[in-house]
Amino acid sequence: MPELPEVEVTRRSFADAIAGAAIIQVRLGKPLRWALGVQAEKLHNLRISAVRRRGKYLIIDLSEGILLLHLGMSGSLRFARQLPPPDKHDHFDLHTTQGILRLNDPRRFGCVLYATSMYDARVMRLLGSLGVEPLSADFQVDVFYQHLRKRKAAIKQVLLAGKIVVGVGNIYACEALFQARIHPEKPACSLSKKRVELLWKAIRDVLQAAIEQGGSSLRNYSNADGKVGYFQLQTMVYGREGELCRVCTRPIRLIKQGQRATYFCSSCQKR
DNA sequence: ATATCGACCTGCTAGC
DNA sequence: TGCTAGCAGGTCGATA
Secondary structure, three states, rough: OOOOOHHHHHHHHHHHHHOOOEEEHHHHHOOOOOOOOOOHHHHHOEEEEEEEEEEOEEEEEEEEOEEEEHHHHHHOEEEOOOOOOOOOOEEEEEEEEOEEEEEEEEOOOOOOEEOOOOHHHHHHHHHOOOOOOOOOOOOOHHHHHHHHHHHOOEEHHHHHOOOOEEEOOOOHHHHHHHHHHHHHHHOOOOOOOOOOOHHHHHHHHHHHHHOOOOOOOOOOOOOOOOOEHHHHHOOOOOOOOEEEEOOEEEEEEEEEOOOOEEEEOOOOOOO
């Protein structure tokens, strides 16, 4: 589900409301990808100071340590004063003085882990090799170009890997490549400076637009307010196999790259 | 270092 | 209508 825009929209939907709250109790459901890494009781009385995002991770800053949270493929968060009793896919509840933060994650690819600091070995291993934030000033087109020049793999897969730039998942990789008119199988190193500039802008535009529209609502995405996003209503290529390209009216094609679906227009996106 | 591939888990849907 | 195979927004860790 969640790519960078969904995670960011989720973050914004509860960050202010939870800031300043103290943790009262933690409820754990079925195991997630990794164990919490601490006895739940250790979190009692810790205070939440802020909620940040790094790539597709959320970082909840506590008076002592952090909670690192990932939504995996199917995770979503709710934050409210009161919530109904947990259902079978609610695997983490953080009861605080200002409400309950709940993670619902049917496939359990997500995780919540506690660390005493950002320099914890597990946290470093997960965040240490992440690429630059695409919407920050650190995402510079010249640097982006220099990195891509060193990579022989298909541009789509280089984007998905997140080592150069983070947060571009399967939907937005397809959309950004379409907007930049780049064939997804083109080796990253073969892109011209001009193309890279278009891609750089496309990534920022697509992600920013998705955030402004409240994230994608493929399947059942919703943010912590329970509001659904509607970016899906206007994808140019993703999920549109066989439908007509909105630019040239030729059919959108579906191929597999690294066992993942890639949608593109073979007429608009030349090799 | 880079590239590929299996694994994790559940739910939904297309097709028989 | 019912069953099954295949697919889904992510990414880690093993392997060559």
